Amino acid sequence: MQLKGTVDQFPLRELIEMIVYSSVTGVLELRLGEGAGQLFFYDGRPYHAAASDETGLDAVGRLFEMRGAMFQFIAGRTVTNETLWLDPWEMIERAERQAVQWQRVRPHIPSMAWVPALRSNTGAEHIHINESTWPVLAAVDGQRSVAAIADNIGMTPLEVCVALVSLLDQKLIAIKPPRPGLLQPRATLPQAKPEAPQQTSGFFDRVLAQAQAAEEERRPDLTEEEPPDQQRSNRYVNNRYIDSR
Numbered sequence: 001m002q003l004k005g006t007v008d009q010f011p012l013r014e015l016i017e018m019i020v021y022s023s024v025t026g027v028l029e030l031r032l033g034e035g036a037g038q039l040f041f042y043d044g045r046p047y048h049a050a051a052s053d054e055t056g057l058d059a060v061g062r063l064f065e066m067r068g069a070m071f072q073f074i075a076g077r078t079v080t081n082e083t084l085w086l087d088p089w090e091m092i093e094r095a096e097r098q099a100v101q102w103q104r105v106r107p108h109i110p111s112m113a114w115v116p117a118l119r120s121n122t123g124a125e126h127i128h129i130n131e132s133t134w135p136v137l138a139a140v141d142g143q144r145s146v147a148a149i150a151d152n153i154g155m156t157p158l159e160v161c162v163a164l165v166s167l168l169d170q171k172l173i174a175i176k177p178p179r180p181g182l183l184q185p186r187a188t189l190p191q192a193k194p195e196a197p198q199q200t201s202g203f204f205d206r207v208l209a210q211a212q213a214a215e216e217e218r219r220p221d222l223t224e225e226e227p228p229d230q231q232r233s234n235r236y237v238n239n240r241y242i243d244s245r
Contacts, residue, residue, distance in 0.1 A: 003015070003071070008068055010071070012063060012066075012071075016039070017092075020045070022044060025042050027077045027078075028041070028072075029073075029074065030063050030069040032066040035066060035069075037050065037066065038050050040077075045088065048084060049063070050083075056084055057095060058098070060084070060095035064096055064098070101162055104165065105161040108168055112147035112150075113147065114145060114175050114177055114178065115142065115144065115175065115178055115179075116149070116167075119172060119174050127172065128166075132155075132159065135153045135155070136164060137163075
């Protein structure tokens with residue numbers, strides 16, 4: 001089974017249904033510009049999807065967002081990953097809903113790294129905060145990104161984005177790209193350590209040793225002539241010896 005074309009000619013939903021009904025094994029690949037995605041089937045059952053940096057149902061939703069994408073089905077290709085366990089029809093329904101929601105969200109929130117912040121003057125006459133929006137509003141502090149808020153309150157990125165768009169529509173918040181990272185302070189060069197005291201004393205010891213050596217060289221050789229004290233001692237011993245005789 002070899003298929004190739006665009007999703008304008010063959011909508012993605014119909015392609016998936018045809019592969020499921022045919023009970024074939026292989027991969028459905030979509031490509032749009034630099035974006036690409038894959039949906040793997042085994043005997044017609046979808047078991048793995050990957051698109052951009054997402055996998056599973058989120059990746060299938062990405063595939064449904066790729067309007068006008070080129071596609072091809074390559075029979076027989078398999079992978080060991082398994083990220084899909086849903087019934088194919090439920091997968092299609094949920095992925096299509098996600099795609100519609102993301103298409104509404106992305107013009108307002110281009111990246112999960114963007115940072116929402118509260119507005120001081122809302123100008124809104126009527127404010128509507130429901131149970132799913134309130135935790136997101138409470139987490140907005142002007143510092144955390146969309147992704148960080150999702151991690152902090154335990155909601156999916158899409159759920160957080162839908163709530164943020166609602167808050168944007170009511171002019172309760174603004175959203176802006178992340179600030180560039182602060183410049184790191186220039187690393188200071190390590191200062192030269194002062195010489196250890198033993199090194200200084202060693203230097204003076206060497207100087208004193210050299211001075212003593214020079215002094216020894218200037219002294220007369222006393223090995224051939226006995227020193228005066230030794231001479232007096234010898235005379236005293238000799239005189240006592242003569243007297244005793």
